[in-house]
Amino acid sequence: MARKLNLRIWRGDATDGGLKDVQVDVNEGEVVLDVIHRVQATQMGDLAVRWNCKAGKCGSCSMEINGKPRLACMTQVASFEEGETITVTPLRAFPVIKDLVTDVSFNYKKAMEIPAFAPPADLKPGQARMEQVDVERSQEFRKCIECFLCQDVCHVVRDHEENKKSFAGPRFFIRIAELDMHPLDMLKNRKRTAQEEHGLGMCNITKCCTEVCPEHIKITDNAIIPMKERVVDIKYDPARMFAGLLKREKRS
Amino acid sequence: MTTEKIALERYKYDVLVIGAGGAGLRAAVEARESGLRVAIICKSLFGKAHTVMAEGGAAASMGNANSNDNWMVHFRDTMRGGKFLNHFRMAELHAKESPDRIWELEMWGALFDRTKEGKISQRNFGGHEYPRLAHVGDRTGLELIRTMQQKIVALQQADKREHGDYESHLKVYAELTITEILKEGGKIAGAYGYWRESGSEVLFEAPAVIIATGGVGKTFKITSNSWEGTGDGHALALKAGANLVDMEFLQFHPTGMVWPPSVRGILVTESVRGEGGILTNSNGERFMFKYIPDVFKDKYADNEEEADRWYVDQDNNRRPPELLPRDEVARAINTEVKAGRGTEHGGVFLDVSKRISAEIIKKRLPSMWHQFYELAGVDITKEAMEVGPTCHYVMGGVEVEPDTAAAVGVPGLFAAGEVAGGMHGSNRLGGNSLSDLLVFGRRAGMGAAAYVKQNSNASVSDATVTAAAARIEAPFARSGGENSYSLHAELQEVTHNLVGIIRTGTELKEAIEKIAEIRKRSANVAVTGGRKFNPGFHLAFDLDNMLLVAESTAKSAISREESRGGHTRDDFPGMDSGWRQSNHIASFDGNQVSVRKQALPFMPKELFDLFEVDELKKYMTPEEIAKGGSN
Numbered sequence: 001m002a003r004k005l006n007l008r009i010w011r012g013d014a015t016d017g018g019l020k021d022v023q024v025d026v027n028e029g030e031v032v033l034d035v036i037h038r039v040q041a042t043q044m045g046d047l048a049v050r051w052n053c054k055a056g057k058c059g060s061c062s063m064e065i066n067g068k069p070r071l072a073c074m075t076q077v078a079s080f081e082e083g084e085t086i087t088v089t090p091l092r093a094f095p096v097i098k099d100l101v102t103d104v105s106f107n108y109k110k111a112m113e114i115p116a117f118a119p120p121a122d123l124k125p126g127q128a129r130m131e132q133v134d135v136e137r138s139q140e141f142r143k144c145i146e147c148f149l150c151q152d153v154c155h156v157v158r159d160h161e162e163n164k165k166s167f168a169g170p171r172f173f174i175r176i177a178e179l180d181m182h183p184l185d186m187l188k189n190r191k192r193t194a195q196e197e198h199g200l201g202m203c204n205i206t207k208c209c210t211e212v213c214p215e216h217i218k219i220t221d222n223a224i225i226p227m228k229e230r231v232v233d234i235k236y237d238p239a240r241m242f243a244g245l246l247k248r249e250k251r252s
Numbered sequence: 253m254t255t256e257k258i259a260l261e262r263y264k265y266d267v268l269v270i271g272a273g274g275a276g277l278r279a280a281v282e283a284r285e286s287g288l289r290v291a292i293i294c295k296s297l298f299g300k301a302h303t304v305m306a307e308g309g310a311a312a313s314m315g316n317a318n319s320n321d322n323w324m325v326h327f328r329d330t331m332r333g334g335k336f337l338n339h340f341r342m343a344e345l346h347a348k349e350s351p352d353r354i355w356e357l358e359m360w361g362a363l364f365d366r367t368k369e370g371k372i373s374q375r376n377f378g379g380h381e382y383p384r385l386a387h388v389g390d391r392t393g394l395e396l397i398r399t400m401q402q403k404i405v406a407l408q409q410a411d412k413r414e415h416g417d418y419e420s421h422l423k424v425y426a427e428l429t430i431t432e433i434l435k436e437g438g439k440i441a442g443a444y445g446y447w448r449e450s451g452s453e454v455l456f457e458a459p460a461v462i463i464a465t466g467g468v469g470k471t472f473k474i475t476s477n478s479w480e481g482t483g484d485g486h487a488l489a490l491k492a493g494a495n496l497v498d499m500e501f502l503q504f505h506p507t508g509m510v511w512p513p514s515v516r517g518i519l520v521t522e523s524v525r526g527e528g529g530i531l532t533n534s535n536g537e538r539f540m541f542k543y544i545p546d547v548f549k550d551k552y553a554d555n556e557e558e559a560d561r562w563y564v565d566q567d568n569n570r571r572p573p574e575l576l577p578r579d580e581v582a583r584a585i586n587t588e589v590k591a592g593r594g595t596e597h598g599g600v601f602l603d604v605s606k607r608i609s610a611e612i613i614k615k616r617l618p619s620m621w622h623q624f625y626e627l628a629g630v631d632i633t634k635e636a637m638e639v640g641p642t643c644h645y646v647m648g649g650v651e652v653e654p655d656t657a658a659a660v661g662v663p664g665l666f667a668a669g670e671v672a673g674g675m676h677g678s679n680r681l682g683g684n685s686l687s688d689l690l691v692f693g694r695r696a697g698m699g700a701a702a703y704v705k706q707n708s709n710a711s712v713s714d715a716t717v718t719a720a721a722a723r724i725e726a727p728f729a730r731s732g733g734e735n736s737y738s739l740h741a742e743l744q745e746v747t748h749n750l751v752g753i754i755r756t757g758t759e760l761k762e763a764i765e766k767i768a769e770i771r772k773r774s775a776n777v778a779v780t781g782g783r784k785f786n787p788g789f790h791l792a793f794d795l796d797n798m799l800l801v802a803e804s805t806a807k808s809a810i811s812r813e814e815s816r817g818g819h820t821r822d823d824f825p826g827m828d829s830g831w832r833q834s835n836h837i838a839s840f841d842g843n844q845v846s847v848r849k850q851a852l853p854f855m856p857k858e859l860f861d862l863f864e865v866d867e868l869k870k871y872m873t874p875e876e877i878a879k880g881g882s883n
Contacts, residue, residue: 013784029512029628041737045788046781050297053478055518056627057394058300076514076629097449098785108298108426112418116406117361125355126314129370135363142363142398143391146299182361 002027005035005077006085009047013098019087026077032086033061033072036100048099056214059147063100064089069149069212091152092159107148110168114175114198118187130183141178141223143215144171150209150219156202167199170209170219176200177223195231200224260721261454265291266708267700268443268458270430270485273301274393275669275689275696276464277400278353282697283462284407284422288704291456292404292424295448295480299401302466302478303689306393308377309385310690311683312350316367317374317383323347324862325381330684331863333379334647334677335817336832336871337498340855341654342675346684346691353690354386360406362399364388379681390619396686428454430484431793432720433461433492433665434712440492440664441710444720448790451783453721459710460700463489463650463659463667464693471798471805472643473748474508475517482794483801485671489650490800490840494659497673497835499648499801500808501818503680504753506582508642510599515628517642520602520620524632525574527616528563529604531585532636533593539600540573543584552576563607579753579820582641586754589640599640605633641753647680647818648808649673651837656699657692664703664710668696674835678817727792733778736791743770743798751806756822760810767806768844771799800845804838807847811836829873857881 005026008019022043024035033051040047051061054073061072066087080086094102150170157163180190194200207220267283269276272294283290313326327347331338364386365373374383388395408418430445442457465485469477486496509515533539544552552573553559559572585600610633614621624630650667651660659665669689750763779789814828815821834849860881
């Protein structure tokens with residue numbers, strides 16, 4: 001049975017915009033993206049929204065729903081009170097392009113700045129041998145669907161545009177951690193460059209990123225904190241630094 | 253009317269790759285590593301392609317799980333799966349090269365699940381004789397995309413070191429739609445399109461264009477495809493003078509969710525039925541007992557008591573009919589719905605909650621339970637699902653030369669991945685799509701690189717640009733015309749009801765007429781609002797592509813008077829070895845699609861001899877058997 005839903009949608013662009021109220025039919029079991037699509041098809045043909053898979057796997061339909069960074073395809077209308085107005089707004093940490101679509105190019109620039117995977121020079125295709133338990137740590141981070149909700153919620157950049165230059169953000173801390181823990185990656189000093197070049201030190205572990213992650217990746221506990229601990233060890237423990245030099249395998 | 257000024261941007265590249273899914277990215281890597289300047293164009297953000305949805309794995313006969321596996325076994329399985337309508341050379345290249353393509357990904361940072369010996373783990377899948385699918389849990393497609401996305405970044409970092417600019421030789425143009433592939437003097441000269449964000453237009457000049465745009469699922473009402481699956485590459489190729497081969501072959505999965513809308517089209521894995529899920533109609537009748545074909549009578553239970561006992565004692569009871577092959581189940585569901593015994597949303601009920609406890613469901617089907625609970629509020633431990641056939645994959649596509657992925661008839665045009673035809677014949681095996689896009693993505697990159705060496709210059713004339721720009725402006729100039737959303741919905745109804753999983757001549761005839769009618773009306777689509785990120789405007793172009801795809805499919809389907817793989821004719825239920833010798837070739841004259849028969853290339857002796865003659869007799873005519881191969 002269809003019922004009416006009050007939806008408040010931010011409409012506008014970089015120069016101007018505001019919230020618009022619409023009433024739209026909603027059916028049992030629908031998610032917020034479904035009702036946005038219905039608004040688009042019946043009332044606002046030019047309403048801008050990003051989406052792809054509508055199955056929680058591509059991370060395109062990121063927006064803020066009642067002020068919280070969420071995927072619209074994973075947010076059920078039924079999770080709100082009946083009669084409650086649902087407000088949808090674009091991601092706050094990124095510049096608005098139009099309506100619910102923001103310019104997320106910040107993230108792609110940061111991706112380019114993380115040094116790529118570096119396998120051993122003498123490794124031949126098909127010759128790699130790794131234990132399941134050793135690949136699982138990095139596999140957790142490779143579940144990331146790049147929805148950038150963690151980047152949006154992180155208070156280091158959410159209201160501090162000036163920090164963006166020196167801060168890669170949680171998505172790229174797990175990328176660095178993933179490479180650092182990758183059994184075949186040979187590049188040294190990933191943790192230290194995380195600290196010195198990508199702004200790891202600016203994170204003060206409020207775990208907001210972990211809370212919004214739709215893939216339930218333990219960003220803070222499994223990536224950020226272990227890297228921070230090792231950075232502290234490396235930076236301030238001369239004995240460990242010396243031991244590290246003696247080991248053939250990379251350690252930092 | 254639009255008021256924005258259209259600033260025309262122009263770029264020159266050696267190779268243009270349209271599509272940034274698995275095939276497009278693999279092609280781009282190959283072309284860049286051959287020393288060329290490459291542009292990758294995607295409709296979405298970089299890394300969001302439909303490839304991320306692939307769960308099962310990538311098929312490659314590495315032999316890690318069973319050392320008896322090799323390319324010949326994989327080749328045989330692929331040909332059987334395609335009911336021998338595959339282009340033998342594509343199936344051969346695919347089987348031979350996929351192991352190398354998987355190992356190569358590992359060198360780029362991919363982390364596949366491991367065997368006890370530390371090798372890449374391989375899992376069983378329908379139609380594959382040995383465990384063959386390299387996988388990462390149930391997110392193998394995401395791993396492929398991310399690995400290649402990061403490989404692209406690695407190449408850009410190398411360019412930065414050498415040339416001082418990340419994007420000097422390899423650039424991703426995200427959220428850009430191509431509306432036309434441009435030719436000059438009969439050869440490829442570039443492509444034209446618009447930025448989705450701003451609506452402003454872009455000209456690319458390039459001697460080689462690789463199409464890697466994926467599938468066509470959005471042509472249908474119920475589909476597992478993402479919004480991008482609008483057949484863009486199929487239509488762009490047709491309009492550029494290329495052919496589409498065997499467009500009648502589409503893979504439908506029998507149990508996709510039909511309700512609620514939030515999960516419409518999403519696959520309900522076969523294991524739900526394997527664990528005891530039963531299918532019932534709106535009268536509460538467990539209808540599958542009525543649909544057991546004679547050839548399966550000795551293997552499937554004809555009464556509920558025996559079917560129920562099978563779950564505890566498989567040695568002394570026949571299997572429940574819910575576990576019949578996919579096409580049988582799909583046909584049964586389709587018949588029930590058409591007879592008026594479907595649910596109000598056009599499906600049937602699939603219920604696993606009555607037979608097993610909530611605890612066991614959550615343990616055995618964790619991702620299914622979680623997905624539907626989280627996305628739709630459907631608790632499969634307590635209630636039935638509403639399911640029906642969902643459009644999953646198109647086997648048909650651009651006709652290509654197997655070794656180079658060059659589109660037949662259009663110098664400079666290449667195609668790889670789902671948009672290319674021939675590889676899978678009439679039906680694709682699970683796991684063969686991810687390996688397909690790696691093998692032929694690379695070959696398309698090589699093919700384009702070789703072509704560019706001989707044809708390095710391309711420039712587009714002003715007249716060509718003007719015509720392409722006029723086409724983009726047209727829907728803005730109309731007022732009070734048709735709404736693209738409603739036309740799309742109408743098209744989806746027609747394809748779903750008349751060109752879907754089970755077809756008849758009369759319904760296909762009706763479909764062809766209705767599609768033509770919608771296409772006529774689509775010429776009058778008007779767009780409200782401006783050019784800036786305007787989905788109504790975007791859909792107007794996607795719609796045009798979907799209409800050409802639907803026309804190609806309906807016209808190929810009405811011509812093929814047999815049932816084979818992903819093409820089932822109720823009025824021609826049998827497989828006909830005479831029809832196996834023919835491909836269907838669809839082409840476009842600017843007005844309409846026409847379809848003709850073309851002889852399917854025959855296997856050479858060394859491939860023919862990989863099969864037992866008794867097996868080939870099921871598919872081939874006595875004359876073909878007697879010939880024993882083409883050389």
